[in-house]
Amino acid sequence: MTDKTYQIRPFAPGDGDALAAIYQGAVDQIARVDYSEIQRSAWLSIAPTGDMMETAYGDGRLALVAVDHDARVIGFSDLKEDGHIQFLYVDPGAAGRGVGSSLIRALEGAARQRGLCRLYSEASETALPVFLKQGFERLHRRDLKIGDVDIHNYSVEKRL
Numbered sequence: 401m402t403d404k405t406y407q408i409r410p411f412a413p414g415d416g417d418a419l420a421a422i423y424q425g426a427v428d429q430i431a432r433v434d435y436s437e438i439q440r441s442a443w444l445s446i447a448p449t450g451d452m453m454e455t456a457y458g459d460g461r462l463a464l465v466a467v468d469h470d471a472r473v474i475g476f477s478d479l480k481e482d483g484h485i486q487f488l489y490v491d492p493g494a495a496g497r498g499v500g501s502s503l504i505r506a507l508e509g510a511a512r513q514r515g516l517c518r519l520y521s522e523a524s525e526t527a528l529p530v531f532l533k534q535g536f537e538r539l540h541r542r543d544l545k546i547g548d549v550d551i552h553n554y555s556v557e558k559r560l
Contacts, residue, residue, distance in 0.1 A: 410465075419476050431443070462479040479510055519558045521536075
């Protein structure tokens with residue numbers, strides 16, 4: 401279901417804490433369907449803080465946030481100069497409303513305007529369907545370790 405009671409806007413200084421909270425909530429609540437508690441705990445051990453998000457999103461990449469009718473941040477994503485999407489996270493309370501897909505579409509539009517020939521990312525099991533729905537191709541599964549915990553994601557790519 402798509403619910404367009406939200407808007408996409410550029411990241412603004414001061415958004416970092418909301419982004420960090422969304423990251424943590426998405427991993428803890430949305431990803432529980434696809435990852436064990438041990439895997440989610442490991443994933444959360446490398447979660448960015450609000451200050452880390454402020455620094456990352458101050459590096460020149462395109463950073464977008466979705467905000468609801470109360471201007472509350474409910475999702476975020478980004479686009480690096482080479483077409484890499486590092487983050488795509490949605491607040492658990494906004495899951496299933498098309499927020500992730502809208503963010504990807506906005507990034508794709510910006511990538512096309514910039515003359516990029518591809519978008520690529522490392523999608524969690526949970527985010528993979530969102531990327532595939534937007535025309536990304538699953539290239540391969542990536543088996544990783546966070547500390548001593550096995551976890552996986554997928555390399556995905558969309559040629560523009």
